[in-house]
Amino acid sequence: MSDDLIKPGTDNQPPGKYGEVGPRGGQVKNPHKATIDPGDRLPPTSEKGNKWKKK
Numbered sequence: 001m002s003d004d005l006i007k008p009g010t011d012n013q014p015p016g017k018y019g020e021v022g023p024r025g026g027q028v029k030n031p032h033k034a035t036i037d038p039g040d041r042l043p044p045t046s047e048k049g050n051k052w053k054k055k
Helices: none
Strands: 016-021 033-036 051-054
Touching: none
Parallel strands: none
Antiparallel strands: 016 033, 016 051
């Protein structure tokens, strides 16, 4: 499960939609969402330690 989690600021990820999850992949309250294009970098999350997961 943690293989799907991506740290904020990581670039060269597949384009698409990403959702913010907790450090171990759990749900967070009011998660941020991001849509990235090829070559974009994932934005910061709302809390330190949270990660991104591709939808």
